[in-house]
Amino acid sequence: MEVTFDGHCFGCGQLNTDGLQLKFTPGPEGSVAEYQVPERFRSWGGMAHGGMVSLMLDEAVGWAAWHAGHPGVTGRLQVSFRRPLRLGEPIRIVGKVESTRRTLVYASAYIENRDDHSRVADATATLMEAKTVIDPAVGK
Secondary structure (H helix, E strand, O other), X not given: OEEEEOOOOOOOOOOXXXXXXXXOEEEOOEEEEEEEXXXXXXXXXXEEOHXXXXXXXXXXXXXXXXXXXXXXXXXXXXEEEOOOOEOOOEEEEEEXXXXXXXXXXXXXXXXXXXXXXXXXXXXXXXXXXXXXXXXXXXXX
């Protein structure tokens, strides 16, 4: 399998003005991004849609795999919601690779409040490594 990064990903694509435009950086905890969910991604009054929370966790495991040298696509994502995510709440999204086996990458991720570190959601995932091509117009 081959995938192409063209900058239009809904979760992390910097060229996708409708998306989240998350930017993950590698660090000692894993791959980390900070974000505040805007009103347009609301569910019930004042809360972010659970699909957006799942998307952020999926991006976290994907970027953790990328930063660890094992880019791939998610085959399984198991999410546990701990509490509602408030719109505008400052959060940290953290993903890390737990292990690899052949072409499979096992990763975990969580979302926490940036200030008090209260957990919003966490996930485990299995990714399948894939040959990744970066569109030269985008760079990386």
